[in-house]
Amino acid sequence: MHPAISVICFTLFSGAGYGLISFLCLDDMFDLNFTLSGSGRVWLVGVALVLITVGLLASTLHLANPRNAWRAFFRFRTSWLSREGVFAVLLYPVALFWLLTLWSSDAGGSKILAALTFCLAIATLFSTGMIYACLKTIRQWNTALTPTNYILLGFMLGSLILVASGAGNVTIAVGMVGAAALGKLIYYYWIGQPAGPTINSALGFTRATVRLLDVGHGEGNFLTDEFGYEVAKAKLIWLRVISIVFGFLMPVALLLIFGASAGIPAMVSGFSGVFVERWLFFAEARHVVNLYHGSQST
Amino acid sequence: MKLGLVIDLDTCVGCHACAVACKQWNTSGTSGPLSDYDPYGSKPSGVWFNRIRHYEVDDYPNNKTINAPMSCMHCEDAACVTVCPTGASYKRPEDGIVLIDQDKCMGCNYCSWACPYGARELDQESGTMKKCTLCVDRIYDENLPESERQPVCVLTCPSHARFFGDFDDPDSEVSKQVRQRSGYSMMPEQGYNPTNKYLPPRQQPAVETHKPRQVSREEHAAEDKPMAQIQRWIAQQLKRQA
Amino acid sequence: MSSQLPEFEDHSAQTVKTTTCYMCACRCGIKVTLEGEKIRFIQGNPDHPINKGVLCAKGNAGIMKQMSPAKLTQPLIRKKGAERGSGEFEPISWEDAIELLTDRLRHIRATDPKKLAYFTGRDQMQALTGFWASQFGTINWSAHGGFCSVNMAAGGLYMIGQSFWEFGDPDWEHAKYFMMWGVAEDHASNPIKIGIEKLKRRGAKFVSINPVRTGYQAVADEWIGIKPGTDGLLALSFAHVLLKNDLFDKDFLLRYTNSPQLVICAPGEANDGLLLRADAADENSETQVWSLKSQSIQPWSDIDCEPALFGEYQTADGVTVKTAMTLLAERYLKEEYAPHNIAPQIGVDAETIERLALEMAHVAFRETIEIDTPWTDWAGREHKSFVGRPVAMHAMRGVSAHSNGFQTCRAIHLVQVLLGAIDCPGGHLAKPPFPRHLPPPIKPARDMAPNTPLSGPPLGFPTAPEDLAIDANGEPLRIDKAYSWEAPIANHGLMHMVIKNAVNEDPYAIDTLMLFMANMAWNSSMNTAETQGMLCQKGEDGEYKIPFIVTCDAFNSEMVQYSDLVLPDTTYLERFDTISLLDRPISEPHFACDSIRQPILTPDRDVRPWQEVMLDVGARLGFPALVTDDGKPKYKGYQDFIINWEKSPGIGFLAGYRGEHGEKSLVGEPNQNQWQDYIDNGCFFEYEIPAHQRYYRFANKDYLQWAKSVGFNAHDGPIVMELYSETLQKFRLAGQGLYDGPQPKSEADKQRLVDYFDPMPFWYLPLEQQRVSETEYPFFAVNQRPMFMYHSWDSQNAWLRQIMSQNYLYMNRQRGESLGFADLQWVWVESHNGKIKVQLKLMEGVNSDTVWTWNAIAKQRGAWGLGADAPESSKGFLMNHLIAETLPSDDPTENKSNSDPVTGQAAWYDLRVKISHAEVTDAEVAQQSMPQFDTLKPLPGQEPSASVLRYSAGKQVNLKRSFKDTIMRGFK
Numbered sequence A: 001m002h003p004a005i006s007v008i009c010f011t012l013f014s015g016a017g018y019g020l021i022s023f024l025c026l027d028d029m030f031d032l033n034f035t036l037s038g039s040g041r042v043w044l045v046g047v048a049l050v051l052i053t054v055g056l057l058a059s060t061l062h063l064a065n066p067r068n069a070w071r072a073f074f075r076f077r078t079s080w081l082s083r084e085g086v087f088a089v090l091l092y093p094v095a096l097f098w099l100l101t102l103w104s105s106d107a108g109g110s111k112i113l114a115a116l117t118f119c120l121a122i123a124t125l126f127s128t129g130m131i132y133a134c135l136k137t138i139r140q141w142n143t144a145l146t147p148t149n150y151i152l153l154g155f156m157l158g159s160l161i162l163v164a165s166g167a168g169n170v171t172i173a174v175g176m177v178g179a180a181a182l183g184k185l186i187y188y189y190w191i192g193q194p195a196g197p198t199i200n201s202a203l204g205f206t207r208a209t210v211r212l213l214d215v216g217h218g219e220g221n222f223l224t225d226e227f228g229y230e231v232a233k234a235k236l237i238w239l240r241v242i243s244i245v246f247g248f249l250m251p252v253a254l255l256l257i258f259g260a261s262a263g264i265p266a267m268v269s270g271f272s273g274v275f276v277e278r279w280l281f282f283a284e285a286r287h288v289v290n291l292y293h294g295s296q297s298t
Numbered sequence B: 001m002k003l004g005l006v007i008d009l010d011t012c013v014g015c016h017a018c019a020v021a022c023k024q025w026n027t028s029g030t031s032g033p034l035s036d037y038d039p040y041g042s043k044p045s046g047v048w049f050n051r052i053r054h055y056e057v058d059d060y061p062n063n064k065t066i067n068a069p070m071s072c073m074h075c076e077d078a079a080c081v082t083v084c085p086t087g088a089s090y091k092r093p094e095d096g097i098v099l100i101d102q103d104k105c106m107g108c109n110y111c112s113w114a115c116p117y118g119a120r121e122l123d124q125e126s127g128t129m130k131k132c133t134l135c136v137d138r139i140y141d142e143n144l145p146e147s148e149r150q151p152v153c154v155l156t157c158p159s160h161a162r163f164f165g166d167f168d169d170p171d172s173e174v175s176k177q178v179r180q181r182s183g184y185s186m187m188p189e190q191g192y193n194p195t196n197k198y199l200p201p202r203q204q205p206a207v208e209t210h211k212p213r214q215v216s217r218e219e220h221a222a223e224d225k226p227m228a229q230i231q232r233w234i235a236q237q238l239k240r241q242a
Numbered sequence C: 001m002s003s004q005l006p007e008f009e010d011h012s013a014q015t016v017k018t019t020t021c022y023m024c025a026c027r028c029g030i031k032v033t034l035e036g037e038k039i040r041f042i043q044g045n046p047d048h049p050i051n052k053g054v055l056c057a058k059g060n061a062g063i064m065k066q067m068s069p070a071k072l073t074q075p076l077i078r079k080k081g082a083e084r085g086s087g088e089f090e091p092i093s094w095e096d097a098i099e100l101l102t103d104r105l106r107h108i109r110a111t112d113p114k115k116l117a118y119f120t121g122r123d124q125m126q127a128l129t130g131f132w133a134s135q136f137g138t139i140n141w142s143a144h145g146g147f148c149s150v151n152m153a154a155g156g157l158y159m160i161g162q163s164f165w166e167f168g169d170p171d172w173e174h175a176k177y178f179m180m181w182g183v184a185e186d187h188a189s190n191p192i193k194i195g196i197e198k199l200k201r202r203g204a205k206f207v208s209i210n211p212v213r214t215g216y217q218a219v220a221d222e223w224i225g226i227k228p229g230t231d232g233l234l235a236l237s238f239a240h241v242l243l244k245n246d247l248f249d250k251d252f253l254l255r256y257t258n259s260p261q262l263v264i265c266a267p268g269e270a271n272d273g274l275l276l277r278a279d280a281a282d283e284n285s286e287t288q289v290w291s292l293k294s295q296s297i298q299p300w301s302d303i304d305c306e307p308a309l310f311g312e313y314q315t316a317d318g319v320t321v322k323t324a325m326t327l328l329a330e331r332y333l334k335e336e337y338a339p340h341n342i343a344p345q346i347g348v349d350a351e352t353i354e355r356l357a358l359e360m361a362h363v364a365f366r367e368t369i370e371i372d373t374p375w376t377d378w379a380g381r382e383h384k385s386f387v388g389r390p391v392a393m394h395a396m397r398g399v400s401a402h403s404n405g406f407q408t409c410r411a412i413h414l415v416q417v418l419l420g421a422i423d424c425p426g427g428h429l430a431k432p433p434f435p436r437h438l439p440p441p442i443k444p445a446r447d448m449a450p451n452t453p454l455s456g457p458p459l460g461f462p463t464a465p466e467d468l469a470i471d472a473n474g475e476p477l478r479i480d481k482a483y484s485w486e487a488p489i490a491n492h493g494l495m496h497m498v499i500k501n502a503v504n505e506d507p508y509a510i511d512t513l514m515l516f517m518a519n520m521a522w523n524s525s526m527n528t529a530e531t532q533g534m535l536c537q538k539g540e541d542g543e544y545k546i547p548f549i550v551t552c553d554a555f556n557s558e559m560v561q562y563s564d565l566v567l568p569d570t571t572y573l574e575r576f577d578t579i580s581l582l583d584r585p586i587s588e589p590h591f592a593c594d595s596i597r598q599p600i601l602t603p604d605r606d607v608r609p610w611q612e613v614m615l616d617v618g619a620r621l622g623f624p625a626l627v628t629d630d631g632k633p634k635y636k637g638y639q640d641f642i643i644n645w646e647k648s649p650g651i652g653f654l655a656g657y658r659g660e661h662g663e664k665s666l667v668g669e670p671n672q673n674q675w676q677d678y679i680d681n682g683c684f685f686e687y688e689i690p691a692h693q694r695y696y697r698f699a700n701k702d703y704l705q706w707a708k709s710v711g712f713n714a715h716d717g718p719i720v721m722e723l724y725s726e727t728l729q730k731f732r733l734a735g736q737g738l739y740d741g742p743q744p745k746s747e748a749d750k751q752r753l754v755d756y757f758d759p760m761p762f763w764y765l766p767l768e769q770q771r772v773s774e775t776e777y778p779f780f781a782v783n784q785r786p787m788f789m790y791h792s793w794d795s796q797n798a799w800l801r802q803i804m805s806q807n808y809l810y811m812n813r814q815r816g817e818s819l820g821f822a823d824l825q826w827v828w829v830e831s832h833n834g835k836i837k838v839q840l841k842l843m844e845g846v847n848s849d850t851v852w853t854w855n856a857i858a859k860q861r862g863a864w865g866l867g868a869d870a871p872e873s874s875k876g877f878l879m880n881h882l883i884a885e886t887l888p889s890d891d892p893t894e895n896k897s898n899s900d901p902v903t904g905q906a907a908w909y910d911l912r913v914k915i916s917h918a919e920v921t922d923a924e925v926a927q928q929s930m931p932q933f934d935t936l937k938p939l940p941g942q943e944p945s946a947s948v949l950r951y952s953a954g955k956q957v958n959l960k961r962s963f964k965d966t967i968m969r970g971f972k
């Protein structure tokens, strides 16, 4: 799949924002005292909302006809994209009310609003994951690991932001990074297994080798641009290493060695690693339409 | 009603007539124009609803060439429709045609991701997704002669490799073809239940060979075989004469 | 439910007109729907005899041809002082252009008319351009047939009175077995597709013989991936198997062919190999047979004499004679034609060859069909039905584009005749005006005089050396050397030799070269780069070797750039045209048909139909047929000319709606309302042949009488198929120095006649391959027509070029891998004539000794309205660079054309090449084909091409989904 920067930014920033806000909600709900002070907490909720908003705005850049973006809430019944939109939008008033209660009282906000915000953040993250996971056409996405990883990566980034802001808990952050890394490794193992349709079943000729002779259009078109994205194997491996090193190994190492004082570099490293991971999530996804363009399998 | 196409891979010669006819009709049709980018430059490309691809099955010299036209399959379980957040994509309950309301689409590409068959293409100029309409703007047009209320790809196909009709009607041409010729769906494991079906190449018809003549031993031994044979014919024509 | 739908089309704003497609030469009927001034839709006309409603990819892309940025907009003249080919033009008014041209032509016509060479390419009005040339008085005219498929036309017309190509069709309705030789697309583009589908649906078997498996070959039940140029051997091996197994139609041979006729066997004598005739001194007297009844020699026409098919006999004066069939059998029964002996050469295994022959025999003789219609043959014998041998064949350029194509075509016809499968139900059917007598009784024109029309058409059908267009010294009279010793039966001329001969002044210099619809500076020339050089070549006097080049084209083709005067034509949607029975007919086997075009759109440019220009120029030059006695133009214009000009009384360009009120067909007085009558009938005319005249027309009395009455044939005698060609034997005798008439002087000419003018079909290695080392050049190289592009025309088409804008060289995958080649790598391809760099693709479906590409995709930079970086020019390539118009030779003075030695047919597919890895260092150049050419300059008035197209004829009516449905609907 063609990795669109707008979509990568969306999942990266919004993901981090939802992860962050989720921690803040939990903090409020269960008085975990991640944050130093009420104002710090308010400030962090603000950061989370900004991240979410930046991400959502980035995602609209992806639309070829944004004038109709408002219609995206209408197919809640069947579309994860619609659901994500609805949850994302619903979160704002709830989160703002919660923020209001947080801001107005030093002791903490409305636990109910915090719980609601938390649920909406999780639902949005889950929906985002499901946008990809529900597509049978892309084997590398069509798995429960996709929403799981979305949530884990969001939480991981959220926890790193917390640590970087001088709050949070290094142990939790290291745990989150570990969990996300584990999820990702399982994912990589899983997509490495051969499976899914082949050029034979795509065309219905299952008893002999099938090869593409001519694709029927001389230069590229929408389908090849959108789905035909291909990265050299060596480059993929190299990028995986980068994403694992920067996304997981480095933050863990920094936090374990330098503790909370390495929060900022750990966060920056985490973000850049996950950026590459997001990019790979698209670049490594092989849409079945490629079978018609000559791929033997996906 | 369940309207759709049957495509006969046994007679499709891969001429691209259906694809260009589709382009021609639809560029002025209900979801037109179908934009073309860089039409005279280095990367000519554009929006098409129907594309013809060519494959080879098996190795030389047992190879067989297959021409595969593909357009929207008007799937019964069309995820392209369910994933669409705006509702621009929909499947008409009355006839099963999958359409995109051009006034509602926000151009998110999501439905094209959900389509296994590459049937949806974004028009960069209008910013909307486009696809085969099953020529909905022809098949119901009562101002056209009955015989022309057909998709243009079907009307134009020089090797009559395309059939249009109602799969819910067991007596329709499409239903019959699928029954008689073991029509199949492409990539059924995706679970989309495509309405369009493909007819596989038929088995090679068996033609008997005339039994080779048994050559007599003398004839075989003859120095000049042609002459021996000709002498035989001369003898025969004289016998016939007698 | 439909009531809920919006009204998509504004039918009240639409009009529908019929006309004839010209996106290729197939001539399908179309219905054009206009919305205001814009084309809404071009569709097939369901009533039309050719395409029956269907349309190919090109036909469907007519809108984009009309939108082409390459359309010429105004007459142009090369700027004074600018070099030819430099692209420096300035506009000139039509009046000035026509004056200029007329002045020049007037001088030529008054002094030496042959100094005008007028050649036309993929033209559909050869009857008119030929008429014009003969009125002008130059024999230097021909259309593209000589580089196209004259081998098929001549092969058939000299043997069966019809042919493959456009003069005959497989009987799609009844054939049970269909064998296709070397056809990728052909002129009958849609009819073949319609036909193949019919055959297959009926369960008939389709065998394809072709080194490449694409297109039609894809749907063949059996693919025979033969080595190029060897089809003649395969056909003759089929003949061997049929003869050996006694599987041939003796009655058919006896009745309808010259195989029982007696051939004189007198080696070394002047009459050796000629047919025995009633009067030896009269070559038109009747041929003779051996009567088994009377045991004596009798005239062939004595139908009751029971002629012998086989045997050697003596005449009263002691001359040995054999039946032609005996000679044929003696040859083809030889072991050299046995399947196991030819198998390695053709690359098909022996069992397959034998099986195919036996399958055909089975279908012909055991699955015979009968149509219960009584008919009478020429001799008055009554037949209660038409017996059909349902084996049909079709062959085209895979056969014709070789220098052994004429004899190969004859070999294929031989197999058809042995099976009795000519013009019978299920066999190969003639299309009216065919069949014609062998050959049609028109001789090539020869005598020219100033200001005098030719006595007949420039092209014709020689039957003996006397008919050649040579002077007293035996030197060619025509600039292309057609009908010379080099190409005696060049029925369609040798267009591919015109430029080279003119530049070499061999046989003489010309003054003006006038080209219509021929892209001779690019894809229709052999040796393209050199041809461009020749077009610009100057003599020692500083004058161009070809002093003046006039081109009539509709588009900015490469040829336009090499012209001095450019006359812009209309497009096919903007003019009147006739597709005449006097030309290459559009008839179907059971219908005599012709058709017209009518303007659908008004040109928005300063262009004129070439027909109008020709008639205008002709009248200004005072052509007798075009002016009245007082020198005034006789006709008001093209339409008037078509209505009122008569070839002979009652016969004109259009056969339909003749007679005062349009009540007569084929023959009748001019009808002033004829054009409108055609338009009212959908722009075509068809005359249905009655049931009892539909088959065996070569011998069908009623048909023959009718064909004479409507002017198709000169007499109503039987058309006797000539398995043994006395015409060829006469030329051979001339080569042997035995002929009582003109004889060639040069040894090479003599040898050529001896070697190739065999009266019976035979196979030989194509000429170029005789001179090129097979080990040095291990691959055959051929090309194919893409179904969605017509020669050079369609790269300007925004829709069609999206399908293909670059061609590749295709090679067998296993062979390629064994040589270390990879898909998409760049390679050098080298022939004896040149070297090109191309991109390779590996595939399964190609004979492992063959490489091939799509024809005419490549373009010169800047031509055809394309950007300079278009893949057509940067990555595409022409095979033409590798093909020489003359045969390779150690002797630099030898200038023998790379053509079939009998017909002069250009031998495009005899090419052999070697292929090597392209070592390239510069990455940019690495991705380019070679050679690369200069970028052509834009023409004056040429608008820059659009960067985005959003064509639409009207306003779109969107089919809306209701808001309620959007909100409420669940998963289904």
Ligand SMILES: Nc1nc2c(c(=O)[nH]1)N[C@H]1C(S)=C(S)[C@@H](COP(=O)(O)OP(=O)(O)OC[C@H]3O[C@@H](n4cnc5c(=O)[nH]c(N)nc54)[C@H](O)[C@@H]3O)O[C@H]1N2
Binding pocket: C024, C025, C122, C148, C149, C181, C182, C183, C184, C185, C186, C187, C188, C189, C209, C210, C211, C212, C226, C227, C228, C229, C230, C231, C395, C396, C397, C398, C399, C402, C782, C783, C784, C785, C786, C787, C788, C789, C790, C791, C852, C909
């Ligand atoms: N779409 C389209 N239609 C056209 C044209 C066009 O440009 N485009 N051009 C028109 C013109 S001018 C012509 S002349 C006709 C030509 O029409 P075709 O006769 O179809 O000509 P080609 O495309 O040259 O195809 C020749 C075929 O013969 C095969 N072949 C080559 N060498 C041999 C051989 O030695 N033996 C055998 N058995 N096969 C061989 C090639 O693989 C190819 O499939 O098409 C006409 N129709």
Ligand SMILES: Nc1nc2c(c(=O)[nH]1)N[C@H]1C(S)=C(S)[C@@H](COP(=O)(O)OP(=O)(O)OC[C@H]3O[C@@H](n4cnc5c(=O)[nH]c(N)nc54)[C@H](O)[C@@H]3O)O[C@H]1N2
Binding pocket: C120, C121, C122, C123, C144, C147, C148, C149, C401, C516, C517, C518, C519, C520, C523, C524, C525, C552, C553, C554, C555, C556, C557, C558, C559, C569, C570, C571, C572, C610, C783, C790, C791, C792, C793, C855, C856, C878, C879, C880, C908
């Ligand atoms: N390598 C190789 N070369 C080949 C062949 C091959 O098989 N291989 N095939 C050969 C054969 S069979 C043929 S017939 C020739 C074809 O040779 P040509 O007939 O010369 O080639 P075309 O490219 O068809 O185009 C002729 C010109 O007609 C012009 N034209 C198109 N429409 C109109 C119109 O309406 N009016 C006017 N006035 N002009 C118009 C086009 O712009 C173009 O410049 O090519 C030959 N060349």
Ligand code: SF4
Binding pocket: B071, B072, B073, B074, B075, B078, B079, B080, B081, B098, B114, B115, B116, B117, B118, B119, B120, B131, B192
């Ligand atoms: S083919 Fe694709 S676009 Fe058409 S209905 Fe099926 S999934 Fe949707």
Ligand code: SF4
Binding pocket: B083, B084, B085, B086, B087, B088, B089, B100, B104, B105, B106, B107, B108, B109, B110, B111, B112, B128, B129
């Ligand atoms: S591109 Fe348009 S039709 Fe497709 S999912 Fe998005 S809004 Fe729906």
Ligand code: SF4
Binding pocket: B021, B022, B023, B025, B026, B049, B050, B071, B072, B131, B132, B133, B134, B135, B151, B152, B153, B154
């Ligand atoms: S049914 Fe109509 S829209 Fe669909 S592919 Fe055919 S021509 Fe195109």
Ligand code: SF4
Binding pocket: B007, B011, B012, B013, B014, B015, B016, B017, B018, B019, B052, B067, B069, B156, B157, B158, B159, B160, B161, B162
């Ligand atoms: S028009 Fe018919 S034969 Fe041609 S590609 Fe389409 S389906 Fe195949």
Ligand code: SF4
Binding pocket: C021, C022, C023, C024, C025, C026, C027, C028, C051, C054, C055, C056, C057, C058, C059, C060, C189, C190
């Ligand atoms: S075959 Fe195609 S291009 Fe040629 S005349 Fe027919 S429709 Fe037109």
Ligand SMILES: [Mo]
Binding pocket: C144, C147, C148, C149
């Ligand atoms: Mo041709």
